[in-house]
Amino acid sequence: MSSKTEQREPEHVQTLGHEEYDPIGTAILIGIYFLILVLLWIFMYFVEFLGNGPTVVGMALTVVGLA
Amino acid sequence: MATSPPTEVTAMRNAYVDQFPDEARVIKAAFWSSFIALAIGGTLGLVQALHRTDVFRFIQSPDYYTVLTAHGVLLAITFTIFFLVGTFTWAVTTSLDRGVVDVRFTWAWYIMMVIGTVLVAIAIFSGFLESAPSVLGSELNADVLFTFYAPLEAHPIFYIGLVLFVVGSWLAGVDWFRTWLAWRSENPDERIPLPTFMVLTTTLFWYICTFGVALSILVFLLPWSLGITESVNPLLTRTLFWYFGHAVVYFWLMPAYMMWYIMLPKFSGGKLFSDPLARVVFVLFLLLSTPLGIHHQYLDPGIAEGYKFIAMTNTMFLLLPSLLTAFTVVASMEHGARQRGGEGYLGWLKALPWRNPIFTGMALAGLMFAAAGFSGMINAGMNINYLVHNTWWVVGHFHLTVGTAVALTFMAASYWFIPQLTGKELWNRSVALGQVLLWFIGMTFMSNAMHRSGLFGMPRRTAEPQYQGFDFEPAVGTVGEINMQVALGGVILTLSLALFLLNMIMTSIGDDSESIPDNTYAGTLSGAEDSPRILDNLKLWTAIAVVLVIIAYTLPLASIIDAGGLFGPGIEGVRLSTWVDPAVIESLGEVIR
Amino acid sequence: MNIHTYEKVWLVAAMVLIVGFIATITYGAVGPGIAMIDDEGGDINPDEINDDERFAEPGVEHVGGNEYEVAVVAQAWSYTPSQIEVPANSEVTFYVTSRDVTHSFSVVGTNVNTMVIPGQVSEMTVKFDEPGEYGILCNEYCGEYHHTMEGKLNVVPEDEFDMTELSVEADDEVESGNETTITANVENGMQEDLETTVSLEIGDETREEAVTVPGDGSEEVAFTVDSADLGEGDHDWTVTVDDYEESGTLSVVTPDGNESADGGDGDA
Structure with missing residues (x-):
């Protein structure tokens, strides 16, 4: 596989192996993404959706009413 | 493989076309089929x-x-799948370092897919004719949309064309498996190379999911459109469609994922962060991409809430491979950036090769997919579906997924593939860079506006969303402003599409070049040796996937058949466009104006 | 497997996200009580809609208390009924089915939204707390004039809502000297008895009659009109029950030939 995957770019200035590479930037970006997801989810569910009533509700109440 | 000759002769060009000239021709044909579909479908957009x-x-x-x-x-099926079969054939041959077993077989399935496409296109485009010719006893017509929900009925050749196309893709899968098996007999102890692993797992879930649509067409819709059976059960054929209909979105997404895993790290100047996790991700797609189709039917009558909840759980867990992908792919980019001298917590972003249209196109596609991930999470939620179901929100969502994550990745990849397949240098890199940027900008306008308008109930699939009795009431902005954003986005996207096609054509008619880079893909930081062997046990994963499908679908299908019968209660075909009294159309027309 | 610590953390965070999403949806079902459209509505043969108890005469029905049922038939490209009126502070169960292809029944700007599939009945219960006017549209492609398929849902203030219907039978003309009858038929769609007054205005006379219309029934009120009191000529009349009015004109004509001699009562 090596012949298929070897790759050297002119801009290449250092080689980092799995051990010495710490994807801290990725962790920060993904953390921000996580926060965005949580906040947008809460906004969409509790403001956009639950605030968009009337909403279809269960039949349980009707059944009780008819009984 | 370590001694494959081309690396020793460094002066010689070693592009894909030099390694596999026969396969390169088929792949090129598949890509051009894909581009033609993109050109027509995009213009119609x-x-x-x-x-x-x-x-x-x-x-x-x-x-x-x-x-x-x-x-x-044309876009969801033809463009994506023709590109996919080309990419997968490239991936299998490149990563196994051997050609397909018999290239005539490869041509055979390609031609079968082309014939299928042509038949489908004839049926659809006849819809523009005043009086379409009669074939097989009925007028050519297929105004049934991509979902062809019965009892809307298309002409039989629409269904026949779809079947040929799908069977062609099945044979393509056979081709890839055959090639892999031939490689395995020569390399019995080797791990499956990652790109081939991705192709095989994707093909396996394609077999599982297309079974549903094949059943729907061959047993129900085709005999019914030919007048052999008299009735259909609309809920049944609809459920079978969605059994296939969500997995197909992963099918066309997987080549994009593959590009992000095996090409994007390379273009970033680094290596794939983790081969084992990439394998885990594709195994999860194999397991979960089919038993969740009912999430498209959250608002369907005739399906109990419990089955909808099961579909939601599966859908939500399928977020996992995509969230893992986000990490792995960004970490691989960061690795590249740091090897290129990038520093700081986020300063490394500047060290990425933003002037390279291939990199930038794929990176922007990935960014859009992160946004699409969010609207997809909303779509996956069961009861919140009341808010967004069949609104323009959904259209906004899939223009970010298939329309950007997939399409933009494919276009960016084409800037790499076409030189590889033709031995000709890309005509203009600056135009290419502008093209991917324009796509990103155009889609930002269009998709954002679509998402917003869905929240106040603007429907999808509507020629004139202007009603007599009421107006839409956006909480923020106006309908007019949203419409302008969509129109502007559409124009920018079309311009981008034209630039892409121009670049492809000019590249193809250009001269041979010696400076085509070698046909390689990204190496790995944590390689196959780190991933448990059980991940390569395709039989095991396929068996589990089938069991999950059986669990998710047996009861809902049984109750649908129990209630409405296999063939429904006398529901005949409806071809709305040939069915209406002209006087009605006229009076309706007056009402509209 | 060689998995980086950050990636393990992210794996856990992703699982938390997924479980959190499922928990939110479950809360929506348990807390606010949001129910999905399901198989409760049962199935129906589209060819037999006209014979169906519920769908033969689609429209609003009072079940009792603040509960109503609305039967709607969707077909290319309209809803029957196209206008629906229900009171605020009510609990309304919609039953929607299709005569031909797949449609939807979507109340714009709300979370009331269902697919309408031929062979199936979509059943959904909605509480309307506040008055409001909503559009209804079809958001599933149903043929070439799909975009013209719309309806209206009016939630009116509770005190403005009733299900009373008034129809009046009356002759157009009466011979001078004869009597005629103007009959008001008051229908009450509500389950409770309706106590009201039917009034007739004719000439410069107003007559009123108290009436109790039984729940889900009707009552006739007949007013006998003596032409002698009116005199010859055209006389406008109006029958009123609550907010409903029906009016017409009664002509008192001279009897033909010798019959005129029969009269003779002075009308002064």
Whole structure:
């Protein structure tokens, strides 16, 4: 596989192996993404959706009413 | 493999076309089939963007649905899958370092897919004719949209074409498996190379999911359109469609994922962060991409809430492979950036090769997919579906997924593939860079506006979303402003599409070049040796996937058949466009104007 | 497997996200009580809609208390009924089915939204707390004039809502000297008895009659009109029950030939 995957770019200035590479930037970006997801989810569910009533509700109440 | 000759002769060009000239021809044909579909389908997209926003209407509104059918089928099926079969054939041959077993077989399935496409296209485009010719006893017509929900009925050749196309893709899968098996007999102890692993797992879930649509067409819709059976059960054929209909989105997404895993790290100047996790991700797609189709039917009557909840759980867990992908792919980019001298917590982003259209196109596609991930999470939620179901929100969502994550990745990849397949240098890199940027900008306008309008109930699949009895009431902004954003986005996207096609054509008619880079893909930081062997046990994962499908679908299908019968209660075909009294159309037309 | 610590953390965070999403949806079902459209509505043969108890005469029905049922038939490209009126502070169960292809029944700007599939009945219960006017549209492609398929849902203030219907039978003309009858038929769609007054205005006379219309029934009120009191000529009349009015004109004509001699009562 090596012949298929070897790759050297002119801009290449250092080689980092799995051990010495710490994807801290990725962790920060993904953390921000996580926060965005949580906040947008809460906004969409509790403001956009639950605030968009009337909403279809269960039949349980009707059944009780008819009984 | 370590001694494959081309690396020793460093002066010689070692592009894909040099390694596998026969395969390169088939792949090139598949890519051009894909581009033609993209060109036609994309142009029709502009017609729709201008028509439904009432910016410029030059077709009759009933024809809008013919346009929409063609747009959906050509882009969601033809463009994506032709590109996929090309990419997968490249991936298998490149990573196994051997050609396909018999290239005539490869041509055979390609030609079968082309014939299928042509038949489908004839049926759809006949919708524009005043009086379409009669074939097989009925008028050519297929104004049934991409989902062809019965009892809307298309001409039989529409269904026949779809079947040929799908069977062609099945044979393509056979081709890849055959090639892999031949490689395995020569390399019995080797791990499956990652790209081939991705191809095989994707093909396996394609077999599982297309079983549903094949059943729907061959047993129910085709005999019914030919008049052999008299009735259908609309809920049953609809459920079988969605059994296939969500997995197909992962099918066309997987080549994009593959590009992000095995090409994007390379273009970033680094290596794939983790081969084992990439394998885990593809195994999860194999397991979970089919038993969740009912999440498209959250608002369908006739399906109990419990089955919808099961589908939701599966859907939500399928977020996992995509979230893992986000980490792995960004970490691989960061690795590249740091090897290129990038520093700081986020400063490394500047060290990425933003001037490279291939990198930038794929990176922007990935960014859009992160946004699409969010709207997809909303779509996956069961009861919140009341808010967004069948609104323009959904259209905004899939223009970020298939329309950007997939399409933009494919276009960016084409800037790498076409030189590889032709031995000709890309015509203009600056135009290419501008093209991917324009796509990103155009889609930002269009998709954002679509998402917003869904929240106040603007429907999808509508020629004229202007009603007599009521107005839409956006919480923020106006309907007019949203329409302008969609129209503007559509124009920018069309411009971008034209630049892409121009670049492809100019590249193809250009001269041979010696400076084509070698046909390689990204190496790995944590390689196959780190991943448990059980991940390569395709039989095991396929068996589990089948069991999950059986668990998710047996009871809902049984109750649908129990209630409505296999063939439904005397539901005959409806071809709305040939069925209506002209006087009705006239009076309706007056009402509309 | 060689998995980086950050990636393990992210794996856990992703699982938390997924479980959190499922928990939110479950809360929506348990807390606010949001129910999905399901198989409760049962199935129906589209060819037999006209014979169906519920769908033969689609429209609003009072079940009792603040509960109503609305039967709607969707077909290309309209809803029957196209206008629906229900009171605020009510609990309304919609039953929607399709005569031909797949449609939807989507109340714009709300979370009331269902697919309408031929062969199936979509059943959904909605509480309307506040008055409001909503559009209804079809958001599933149903043929070439799909975009013209719409309806209206009016939630009116509770005190403005009733299900009373008034129809009046009356002759157009009467011979001078004869009597005629103007009959008001008051229908009450509500389950409770309706106590009201039927009034007739004719000439310069107003007559009123108190009436109790039984729940889900009707009552006739007949007013006998003596032409002698009116005199010859055209007389406008109006029958009123609550907010409903029906009016017409009664002509008192001279009897033909010798019959005129029969009269003779002075009308002064």
